[in-house]
Amino acid sequence: EVVLTQSPGTLSLSPGERATLSCRASQSVSSSYLAWYQQRPGQAPRLLIYGASSRATGIPDRFSGSGSGTDFTLTISRLEPEDFAVYYCQQYGSSWTFGQGTKVEIK
Amino acid sequence: QVQLVESGGGVVQPGRSLRLSCAASGFTFSRYGMHWVRQPPGKGLEWVAVIWFDGSNIFYADSVKGRFTISRDNSKNTLYLQMNSLRAEDTAMYYCAAGLAAPHDYWGQGTLVTVSS
Numbered sequence A: 001e002v003v004l005t006q007s008p009g010t011l012s013l014s015p016g017e018r019a020t021l022s023c024r025a026s027q028s029v030s031s032s033y034l035a036w037y038q039q040r041p042g043q044a045p046r047l048l049i050y051g052a053s054s055r056a057t058g059i060p061d062r063f064s065g066s067g068s069g070t071d072f073t074l075t076i077s078r079l080e081p082e083d084f085a086v087y088y089c090q091q092y093g094s095s096w097t098f099g100q101g102t103k104v105e106i107k
Numbered sequence B: 001q002v003q004l005v006e007s008g009g010g011v012v013q014p015g016r017s018l019r020l021s022c023a024a025s026g027f028t029f030s031r032y033g034m035h036w037v038r039q040p041p042g043k044g045l046e047w048v049a050v051i052w053f054d055g056s057n058i059f060y061a062d063s064v065k066g067r068f069t070i071s072r073d074n075s076k077n078t079l080y081l082q083m084n085s086l087r088a089e090d091t092a093m094y095y096c097a098a099g100l101a102a103p104h105d106y107w108g109q110g111t112l113v114t115v116s117s
Helices: none
Strands: A004-006 A012-013 A021-025 A036-039 A046-050 A064-068 A069-076 A086-091 A102-106 B001-007 B011-014 B018-025 B033-037 B048-053 B059-060 B070-072 B078-083 B092-099 B111-115
Touching: A004 A086, A012 A021, A021 A064, A021 A086, A021 A102, A036 A064, A046 A064, A069 A086, A086 B048, A102 B011, B001 B011, B001 B092, B018 B092, B018 B111, B048 B078, B059 B070, B078 B092
Parallel strands: A012 A102, B011 B111
Antiparallel strands: A004 A021, A021 A069, A036 A046, A036 A086, A064 A069, A086 A102, B001 B018, B018 B078, B033 B048, B033 B092, B048 B059, B070 B078, B092 B111
16 A cells, blocks of 8 residues: 655645645655645545646646655645645555645644 | 535444435536545545446445445436445545546535444
């Protein structure tokens, strides 16, 4: 099983700042089958990024994904108030597994 | 617009069964792989099961294999999850999700399953 480890567990930032979230896999993720999801309190998750770097429909360009192999990054260039949420990475190259999540909170 | 509406959740005793449904609309259901994902209260996401767009392939998480059965009826645009031999650790919000470009392009709002005596 591919284990995904997200860091940090919690990120405390102010609106307008840049957020950098990490997702590390226990083995190489084939074909960059790596997605990122956002979950706001009380809501279902929402797809942000798939294929490691492709933005889903309707996702603002302040969200970007990068990486390959075992190391992946989600970057939010300038945090908006609605971006404070929990973010999950998921690999789908070998079965399907999620990371444990990173909470982005207001500093 | 795309809608996924789960139903069938509730409180059930350990060892009993429950069947969840997910009604889809606003997209071509028969073209999408369909997943169940669950989230225990206050915890992270856990992938549960997937069924290919045509039902030709089905896979389960080890934690539910042999107890849960995923199925779909493309004529009714509906996904199902039959859950047998339920345990306390199955308590969670259960989401259905549709995938084409990614595993979960679209998500429902979830249905809560509580396993308790």
